[in-house]
Amino acid sequence: MIHSRRTRARPEEDPIPTLRFGVNYTPRHGWFHAWHDFDQGRARDDLAQIAGLGLDHVRVFHLWPLLQPNRTLIRTAAVDQLARLVDLAAEAGLDVLVDGVQGHLSSFDFYPEWTRSWHHRNVFTDPEAIDAQADLLRTLGRALTGRPNLIGLQLGNELNNLIEHNPATVAEVDHYLDTLLAAARDGLGSQGLVTHSAYDAAWYGDDHPFTPEASARKGDLTTVHPWVFSGGCASLYGPRSPQVLHLAEYGTELAKAYSEDPARPVWVQETGAPEPHIPAADAPHFARETILNASGCENLWGVTWWCSHDVDRSLADFPELEYTLGLFDAEGRPKPIAEALATTITELRAGSLPAEPRETALVLDCTPSTRSVSGPGGAYFEAWMNLRQEGVRPAVIRADRAEDEAYLAARGIKEIINAPL
Structure with a gap:
């Protein structure tokens, strides 16, 4: 059923937004274990390679156990290493987002010993554990502030990956996030962004305690x-399917539906081409289409690829897909996906592919217990993708906003479609 609505006039063609394009930095030598013996020369070489692709920023990760090995000890030397990496990025012409609590990285979880075994603490609910993480973020913010290439401070990488071993309720997660975000802002002052991140269960997982509203x-x-293995997207639809190629675009539009601010920016902060979900031969096409499709979303902050360098096969026990996710191989050579990324970004910066407004929206009607309808294989997901294949570029609106004239006008929506149940 289609409802037509009158809204404010919009320009025939929106200008190209200033989009940011970057990569999540994975050190070529030693992966994140490189922090144990930080080598400035190697980091400088890695960052120069990244900048050579025309990227403008990196997202970087230190390891929580090395930063805070005791609940009341934050190692000055480790903080200084992180600050030095930010400065090296500046020398290469790159801006930096710093993730604070790691936490989870590429299927490995990094906990300080004071949270484990005989000293086990739930990192989301234990008051002293929360205070310690807040202290760490406050300290990092104060150490990094004032650097002109600092984008901001993020709480940590996909912290909801830790929920299985640290169960928490929605209210407890919200308190955790609020406390840590306030600490990060206290440390940074007025400079830069303060953010948090979650993997796709926050959007698709029924009753997951990290909620879309929190994100x-x-x-x-x-x-x-928006990872193509989440919800089995690539396996359900195929690596060259519209569902896969429009997944980052969809994830951006889904996120916008949960925001109370129609102009709130959305950052596609991780997307990549994991083998075998995306075969190597298809990776350049996937990268190009993913970026072009996502770039058509209004209020997109930017796209940050995962990741810069392949994991060296001399390192054991990674899932197979982790060894081939880089733009550069383990020898530092750019892969075809890197060339596709660089070419696409150059085109977008030249303004050859203008964004278009989304005047049609598909209504999402779900509860926390039926959130999976919006994930791959779900009825809502498939309805949105069907419209996309028909040439419609649908926005997403929640059912409770479908009759809100002011909200629809603010988003430029003139027509709404009720999704099939």
Whole structure:
């Protein structure tokens, strides 16, 4: 059923937004274990390679156990290493977002010993554990502030990956996020963004305690990590399917539906081409189409690829897909996907592919217990993708906003479609 609505006039063609394009930095030598013996020369070489692709920023990660090995000890030397990496990025012409609590990285979880075994603490609910993480973020913010290439401070990488071993309720997660975001802002002062991130269960997982509302309303912007293996997207539809090629675009539009601010920016902060979900031969096409499709979303902050360098196969026990996710191979050579990324970004910066407004929206009607309808294989997801294949570029609106004239006007929506049940 289609409802037509009158809204404010919009220009025939929106100008190209100033989009940011970057990559999540994975050190070529030693992966994130490189922090144990930080080598400035190697980091400088890696960052120069990244800048050579025309990227403008990196997202970087230190390891929580090395930063805070005791609840009341934050190692000055480790903080100084991180600050030095930010400065090296500046020398290469790159801006930097710093993730604070790691936490989870590429299927490995990094906990300080004071949270484990005989000293086990739930990192989301234990008051002293929360205070310690807040202290760490406050310290990092104070150490990094004033650097002109600092984008901001993020709480950590996909912290909801830790929920299985640290169960928490929605209210407890919200308190955790609010406390840590306030600490990060206290450390940074007025400079830069303060953000948090979650993997796709926050958007698709029924009753997951990290909620879409938390992602879309807490912090200075919304981050999304639309991975093609989440919900089995690539296996359900195929690596060259519209569902896969439009996944980052969809994730951006879904995130916008949960925001109370129609102009809130959304950052596609992780997307990549994991083998075998995306075969190597298809990776350049996937990268190009993913970026072009996402770039058509209004209020997109930017796209940050995962990741810069392949994991060296001399390192054991990674899932197979982690060894081939880089733009550069383990020898530092750019892969075809890097060339496709660089070419696409150059085209977008030249303004050859203008964004278009989304005047049609598909209504999402779900509860926390039926959130999976919006994930791959779900009825809503498939309805949105069907419209996209028909040439419609649908926005997403929640059912409780479908009759809100002011909200629809603010988003430029003139027509709404009720999704099939």
